[in-house]
Amino acid sequence: MTLKVAKYALLISGLALSSSLLADEMAPMLAQTCVGCHGPNGSSVGPATPSIAGTEEETFVESMQAYKNGDRPSTIMARIAKGYTDEDFVVMAKYFSSQEFIRYPQETDKTKANRGEKLHDKYCDKCHEDNGFKDEDGSSILAGQWLPYLQYSLADYHSGEREATKKMRKRMKKMVKSAGEGSLDDVAHFYASQTKK
Numbered sequence: 001m002t003l004k005v006a007k008y009a010l011l012i013s014g015l016a017l018s019s020s021l022l023a024d025e026m027a028p029m030l031a032q033t034c035v036g037c038h039g040p041n042g043s044s045v046g047p048a049t050p051s052i053a054g055t056e057e058e059t060f061v062e063s064m065q066a067y068k069n070g071d072r073p074s075t076i077m078a079r080i081a082k083g084y085t086d087e088d089f090v091v092m093a094k095y096f097s098s099q100e101f102i103r104y105p106q107e108t109d110k111t112k113a114n115r116g117e118k119l120h121d122k123y124c125d126k127c128h129e130d131n132g133f134k135d136e137d138g139s140s141i142l143a144g145q146w147l148p149y150l151q152y153s154l155a156d157y158h159s160g161e162r163e164a165t166k167k168m169r170k171r172m173k174k175m176v177k178s179a180g181e182g183s184l185d186d187v188a189h190f191y192a193s194q195t196k197k
């Protein structure tokens with residue numbers, strides 16, 4: 001190995017080492033900005049700010065990118081996401097995905113939640129499995145998420161302001177057509193009422 005190559009190899013390994021160290025050290029620092037609103041370790045104490053703990057890394061990064069490039073409507077997150085790079089999103093995603101989603105008690109309407117359960121089984125269960133406890137294929141965790149946040153999200157999908165996947169849009173349309181607009185509130189109460197684990 002020539003001296004030049006040896007130096008280069010050293011530099012590269014040094015860089016790789018320092019950047020992985022940096023990522024570990026940076027995570028709590030980056031998360032500091034977020035937990036002010038999203039709660040300790042990403043479990044929000046509510047009610048309009050969603051919990052982000054336990055989200056799959058990919059779902060998390062996609063959400064941040066969608067906020068940043070304006071694909072997803074928001075009150076605050078577009079401005080926040082613009083301050084970070086894709087690499088930052090990955091560091092944050094790793095951190096928050098490894099945190100436990102803690103469900104603080106919230107009041108929900110039992111009648112609505114019961115109706116919502118049947119609607120969920122029929123129209124939503126395919127992707128929001130296990131009563132919304134599972135974040136699969138980017139679907140996010142819905143179980144125990146804050147009620148006002150769920151209501152805003154569903155209203156945004158319904159108005160078309162937030163783009164749902166084609167299949168979800170179809171299912172939502174079907175549900176609203178057969179059970180009325182109140183069905184959106186029913187499913188929101190159902191997911192918000194989920195606390196089993």
Ligand code: HEC
Nearest residue numbers: 033034037048049050052060063074075076077080092140
């Ligand atoms: C000032 C309060 C505030 C701060 C600070 C904040 N958020 Fe948010 N976040 C919100 C709100 C409110 C929403 C709902 C969307 C909206 O209206 O902007 C949200 C939504 C999200 C979502 C989507 C959650 C879901 O269920 O789909 C993610 C992911 C997220 N924020 C990550 C972050 C990260 C990462 C940071 C730190 C860099 C951060 N937020 C900082 C208030 C905040």
Ligand code: HEC
Nearest residue numbers: 123124126127137138139140153163167168171172175187
């Ligand atoms: C074909 C799969 C599929 C079906 C069926 C489906 N969803 Fe979704 N849902 C998704 C995906 C994927 C996302 C995340 C997309 C995004 O970021 O906008 C999502 C996101 C959501 C969110 C927002 C989560 C958040 O954290 O912001 C809510 C609320 C929701 N779905 C409710 C429903 C309801 C209610 C139904 C039944 C009427 C339903 N979904 C049916 C796939 C589906």
